[in-house]
Amino acid sequence: xxxxxxxxxxxxxxxxxxxxxxxxxxxxxxxxxxxxxxxxxxxxxxxxxxxxxxxxxxxxxxxxxxxxxxxxxxxxxxxxxxxxxxxxxxxxxxxxxxxxxxxxxxxxxxxxxxxxxxxxxxxxxxxxxxxxxxxxxxxxxxxxxxxxxxxxxxxxxxxxxxxxxxxxxxxxxxxxxxxxxxxxxxxxxxxxxxxxxxxxxxxxxxxxxxxxxxxxxxxxxxxxxxxxxxxxxxxxxxxxxxxxxxxxxxxxxxxxxxxxxxxxxxxxxxxxxxxxxxxxxxxxxxxxxxxxxxxxxxxxxxxxxxxxxxxx
Numbered sequence: 001x002x003x004x005x006x007x008x009x010x011x012x013x014x015x016x017x018x019x020x021x022x023x024x025x026x027x028x029x030x031x032x033x034x035x036x037x038x039x040x041x042x043x044x045x046x047x048x049x050x051x052x053x054x055x056x057x058x059x060x061x062x063x064x065x066x067x068x069x070x071x072x073x074x075x076x077x078x079x080x081x082x083x084x085x086x087x088x089x090x091x092x093x094x095x096x097x098x099x100x101x102x103x104x105x106x107x108x109x110x111x112x113x114x115x116x117x118x119x120x121x122x123x124x125x126x127x128x129x130x131x132x133x134x135x136x137x138x139x140x141x142x143x144x145x146x147x148x149x150x151x152x153x154x155x156x157x158x159x160x161x162x163x164x165x166x167x168x169x170x171x172x173x174x175x176x177x178x179x180x181x182x183x184x185x186x187x188x189x190x191x192x193x194x195x196x197x198x199x200x201x202x203x204x205x206x207x208x209x210x211x212x213x214x215x216x217x218x219x220x221x222x223x224x225x226x227x228x229x230x231x232x233x234x235x236x237x238x239x240x241x242x243x244x245x246x247x248x249x250x251x252x253x254x255x256x257x258x259x260x261x262x263x264x265x266x267x268x269x270x271x272x273x274x275x276x277x278x279x280x281x282x283x284x285x286x287x288x289x290x291x292x293x294x295x296x297x298x299x300x301x302x303x304x305x306x307x308x309x310x311x312x
Contacts, residue, residue, distance in 0.1 A: 001229065002230070009304050011305065023092075027269075030096060031129070031130040032098070034112070035100070036066070038061050039066070041081070043082075048094075054099060068099070069234040074088050075132060079091060081236065081243040093262070117152060123161065129162060129265065136254070166181055171208045183215060189224055208226070210296055222302045231250070233248035287299040
């Protein structure tokens with residue numbers, strides 16, 4: 001996450017400008033994360049306000065995959081285990097976590113639907129402002145159920161939440177966006193590493209889902225780095241006042257998406273009066289043009305420095 005923050009202008013100065021001197025945990029922006037769960041990690045400790053397991057009904061937070069813990073770290077890991085090196089984009093935000101995917105990162109539309117429904121039902125209770133869905137859906141067997149899922153995701157947006165969805169990893173052909181990222185309303189995030197890896201093969205941008213979508217010509221909305229992203233490892237263990245295996249690299253639009261969710265949380269931390277529509281416009285309009293086709297980059301690379309500094 002260190003190089004990601006550098007790439008998108010998310011400096012300590014920018015982050016610090018989003019909180020006042022009297023800041024307390026009650027003031028922190030709440031982000032809902034629907035994924036494989038969340039593990040016990042020092043960078044996330046004490047900041048999970050609610051957890052619900054839609055697969056097995058476990059009462060205590062866990063992550064048998066590691067995907068969700070990594071995603072959560074991208075959004076708002078504190079960087080405690082690395083002296084701040086690998087902190088996320090909004091390192092004080094609080095999280096509401098729904099486990100809708102199994103240990104292999106697989107799930108079904110019923111669990112996903114119930115997860116979004118649960119977030120909607122608890123939106124006011126936990127003051128949820130952002131929902132992150134780092135989930136790509138491939139082949140659709142039940143089109144009717146898919147439409148129901150899309151409808152409730154749109155309802156989440158209509159309720160005032162900023163909903164951020166992955167473009168998926170089915171590119172590079174046209175119209176290969178994950179269905180959840182096809183909605184006109186949500187912020188759809190593709191991957192682009194901005195030339196950071198010169199000559200490297202298998203970059204996330206080479207397989208990031210491409211627009212347009214059946215519902216919106218201009219998709220994805222923005223891109224963010226997604227190759228070899230270093231974030232929280234669910235296998236982290238404490239040892240002699242230090243931590244072992246605290247971080248791990250993962251790649252995909254699943255990693256790019258929480259970077260944008262973190263940016264949205266950061267913006268709402270500084271300007272809590274903004275609507276989700278305003279947040280979306282400001283993220284889009286402040287993005288850095290990568291001079292790629294719109295179907296690949298949308299408005300461009302998310303630019304947190306510009307987003308926060310010119311929000312008004």
